[in-house]
Amino acid sequence: MKRRVIKQGHNTLTITLPHRWVKVNNIGPKDEVNVLQKGLDLIISPQMHHDLPGRTIRVDARDMSIPLIWRSVSSAYRAGFTQIDVSFDTSPQSKDIYSAFSYNTLRYLFDGKKSKLSPLEGIQALVNRLVGVEIVDNTEQNCTIKELAQPSQKEFEVTLRRIFMLLLTMAAECREAMEGNKEKLKAIHIIDTNLDRFEDFCLRVLNKKGIIENPHKSHTLYTIVFLLEMLGDEIKKFSIHLLEEETISPEMTAVFGRIQKQLERFHKIFYKHDRETTLKIYAEEMKIRKLMKQTISPRTEAEVEFFYHMKTILRLVRSLTELTIDLHVDNGEEEENGF
Incomplete structure (x- = not known):
């Protein structure tokens, strides 16, 4: 939509706010709004996002x-x-x-x-x-x-970090199980439940409030959180097969260890872009795929499942990396992820 600029006084220029936007956000006379300059754009948002009437x-x-x-x-x-x-x-x-x-x-x-x-x-x-x-x-x-309680952007940031910590924990416990210690895997489904709980909350906050300082990032973040949920589900399914299988081949264990490192690299670049680490993710993925093709020949039904889930986890990490590159690009410049 377009708005005509109106001159008021000697040096003041004003525009009117769209009626529908004012009504949706319960803006009234003397209320304050946030005005954020992003390059050539000016972003106006409510001081506090209100719920839509009749939600x-x-x-x-x-x-x-x-x-x-x-x-x-x-x-x-x-x-x-x-x-x-x-x-x-x-x-x-x-x-x-x-x-x-x-x-x-x-x-x-x-x-x-x-x-x-x-x-x-x-x-x-x-x-x-x-x-x-x-x-x-x-x-x-x-x-x-x-x-009963209004979610805040600060809670979103804290919860998102918890999601990453839980994913890293799940991957580490799968690696330990492949090396012989399966005891912790008995509770990995409870960890996954907390993961789902936090992801649902993050998606709710993004739908209700978005990212005020960077509204255009909300859609990308929504997709990232959604894929993190899928990643958690894949690791959970992988762990189920680990519990059912008595022995895991050393080749399979070695490959998963390298996939675990990929997840750690992705976590690193999500919060602070690192060109070298990003390049490492792409180069390592090609090496892992080549290694899987050369050293792993699934013979049992369980090994076929292992192979499938590892390939899926590897693909999700790459997709998340691509989205994170999009997230860090702001007005043509790469930035630290501070939301």
């Missing part, structure tokens, strides 16, 4: 399975709605105990018995792992999930 959504979960209810409610949460009204059936469904929290974990810790969960119990299990929301009202066939 309520109704989820009709009748006839849905518990996994589909989870997906529908978590999608509304990620989208940034402040209130989610859910209607559901009352019939219980068979579901692995706490599988919503720690997929497959109970299989290795306990006897893996199944329990009957009602839709409300399933929704409560989901809400327990969502940051900043609670069920504030429920009846036999309905419940209301409401935001």
Whole structure:
């Protein structure tokens, strides 16, 4: 849209703010707004991002399975709605105990018995792992999930760092398991649950608020967080196969060790661009792929799964590296990632 510049007084030039933007952000007379100069651009944003009026959504979960209810409610949460009204059936469904929290974990810790969960119990299990929301009202066939705390950009930054730490921990524990110490892997699914919890929160913040100082980065960051979730899922699946397999070949262990280093390099360039490290990521990927082709010949079904997950992890790290290069480019210059 275009705005005509109006001269007021001797040296003052003004423009009017779009009515729809003013209404959406609840801007009134004497309110302050942020004005940020980025090169030739001038970015105007609210002093504090307000929720859109009527940010309520109704989820009709009748006839849905518990996994589909989870997906529908978590999608509304990620989208940034402040209130989610859910209607559901009352019939219980068979579901692995706490599988919503720690997929497959109970299989290795306990006897893996199944329990009957009602839709409300399933929704409560989901809400327990969502940051900043609670069920504030429920009846036999309905419940209301409401935001109790406003997320902030500072919380986003802290949570994103936690995501990286958890990913690095998961990769390190997989490496230890390949070398013979599998005990820690029994809890890796719980780590993955926390990873999902933090990623959902980060996506919610990006949808609700974006990155005020660099709004154009929000879309790239959203994709990065989404791929970090996929990366965590791949490492989790890899760990499941590690628990089931008695012996791992030295060649497979060596390759995964080099992939683990790739993840560490990506973490480094995400927060501070380093040209040499970026070049190293690309060069090392080619070497790892060549090594996998030359030294690994999957013979068993488990080895085929290992091979597939390692290739997927390697590909995700490269995609994340490419997105991080986009993230660091600002007005034609590469910058430190400070959001």
